[in-house]
Amino acid sequence: MKYDLDRVIDRDGTGSAKWDNYMGGRHSGPTTSINADLNDDGSIPMWVADMDFQVPKPVVDALAERVQHGIFGYTMATDGYYQSVINWFGRRHNWEISKDWISTAPGIVPAVHFAVRTYCRPGDKVLIQKPVYYPFFRSITNGGCEIVSSPLIDNDGHYEMDFDDLEVRAADPKVKLAILCSPHNPVGRVWTRDELQRYGEICTRHGVLVVADEIHCDLMMPGNEFEPYGLLHEDLVKNSIICTAPSKTFNLAGMHLSNMVIPDKDLHKAYDAYMAQIGVAGGLNPLATTAVEAAYNGGEEWLAQVLNYIAGNHQHLKTFMANNIPRIKVYDLEGTYLNWMDFNDLGLDRKALEDLTQLKAKVLFDEGYIFGDEGIGFERINLACPRPILDAALQRLKKSIEG
Numbered sequence: 340m341k342y343d344l345d346r347v348i349d350r351d352g353t354g355s356a357k358w359d360n361y362m363g364g365r366h367s368g369p370t371t372s373i374n375a376d377l378n379d380d381g382s383i384p385m386w387v388a389d390m391d392f393q394v395p396k397p398v399v400d401a402l403a404e405r406v407q408h409g410i411f412g413y414t415m416a417t418d419g420y421y422q423s424v425i426n427w428f429g430r431r432h433n434w435e436i437s438k439d440w441i442s443t444a445p446g447i448v449p450a451v452h453f454a455v456r457t458y459c460r461p462g463d464k465v466l467i468q469k470p471v472y473y474p475f476f477r478s479i480t481n482g483g484c485e486i487v488s489s490p491l492i493d494n495d496g497h498y499e500m501d502f503d504d505l506e507v508r509a510a511d512p513k514v515k516l517a518i519l520c521s522p523h524n525p526v527g528r529v530w531t532r533d534e535l536q537r538y539g540e541i542c543t544r545h546g547v548l549v550v551a552d553e554i555h556c557d558l559m560m561p562g563n564e565f566e567p568y569g570l571l572h573e574d575l576v577k578n579s580i581i582c583t584a585p586s587k588t589f590n591l592a593g594m595h596l597s598n599m600v601i602p603d604k605d606l607h608k609a610y611d612a613y614m615a616q617i618g619v620a621g622g623l624n625p626l627a628t629t630a631v632e633a634a635y636n637g638g639e640e641w642l643a644q645v646l647n648y649i650a651g652n653h654q655h656l657k658t659f660m661a662n663n664i665p666r667i668k669v670y671d672l673e674g675t676y677l678n679w680m681d682f683n684d685l686g687l688d689r690k691a692l693e694d695l696t697q698l699k700a701k702v703l704f705d706e707g708y709i710f711g712d713e714g715i716g717f718e719r720i721n722l723a724c725p726r727p728i729l730d731a732a733l734q735r736l737k738k739s740i741e742g
């Protein structure tokens with residue numbers, strides 16, 4: 340079936356974090372979001388990573404049927420659920436997952452918190468690569484650990500890992516764990532097999548456990564192919580915890596259900612023991628399991644259209660900026676629907692840039708500095724929206740810079 344992705348859907352009154360929460364208090368501007376008709380002067384939310392598209396029809400249908408059943412007691416993952424996950428990764432990524440490697444989690448952010456607490460002790464250090472998805476920071480510090488960053492190198496618009504620096508930092512005996520963001524949010528890189536292999540070899544050689552956050556793995560832009568960490572050399576895979584989720588792929592973030600893939604038995608046992616200790620093991624939301632199974636089994640046609648649409652939005656953004664505000668540089672997008680943009684040429688400090696986007700243009704991006712100081716002067720835009728929303732945001736930005 341053909342999905343109408345241009346359609347702007349009113350999310351008002353649904354408790355949407357993106358449309359009703361105004362950036363969790365970071366937003367200093369007007370406290371209303373624009374209406375779905377895009378006519379009033381509320382703010383346009385282009386920040387948190389969910390989509391303004393309806394989910395695949397098979398998901399809506401499966402949920403409707405499940406709701407009709409009318410009983411929502413304590414729920415476990417069924418064989419059908421596991422099989423849908425296994426089939427998806429086998430079919431889409433050529434990665435054969437064994438059922439007994441999988442543990443569920445109420446989201447990747449909680450799962451990363453659990454991993455830090457399971458595999459590190461207070462005082463240990465955890466390696467990340469800034470600019471990077473900022474909730475990693477708290478998962479480390481809340482676990483009493485210290486953040487160590489090996490910053491990515493911006494090689495003329497193409498971010499790369501600094502392997503010499505990684506080698507030095509991973510060699511610190513206090514570094515026990517590394518969080519890999521693959522594909523990388525916010526810089527939009529899809530790491531190559533060679534980059535992942537080098538990263539994994541460095542970590543494994545120094546006894547640093549890799550937590551690979553692959554939440555964006557299905558969101559590939561044309562010409563790019565995702566390389567699962569689970570397809571690297573067996574020794575590297577044994578030294579890893581791989582976080583997968585349908586939440587970004589199928590716009591199911593509010594369902595809070597993701598799958599941790601842990602091939603090593605001892606590491607897996609330790610993870611499950613921690614989950615049991617804090618009372619999170621086992622019980623799942625019946626609507627979430629229904630939605631995830633339906634999405635993995637029947638969401639492919641929808642995903643193809645959505646990816647194509649997002650690639651079109653990226654191209655639209657690039658062309659618009661080049662023609663209208665060439666001082667704003669739009670980075671290439673290999674994967675994810677989150678596009679990194681450099682505003683430094685405008686010559687504004689942090690506060691002035693925020694005032695320009697949030698107060699004057701009334702467009703809510705995620706400010707680059709929240710991903711680390713390397714992101715100062717950058718903004719991250721969410722492209723998973725109908726084009727009329729993107730257009731309205733770009734027109735506002737143009738006007739506010741010209742005016």
Ligand SMILES: Cc1ncc(COP(=O)(O)O)c(C=O)c1O
Pocket residue numbers: 388445446447448449472520524552554555584586592597
């Ligand atoms: C890299 C990355 N990890 C995790 C998450 C959120 O995961 P969850 O909603 O499953 O906690 C996001 C959301 O944007 C993300 O970009």
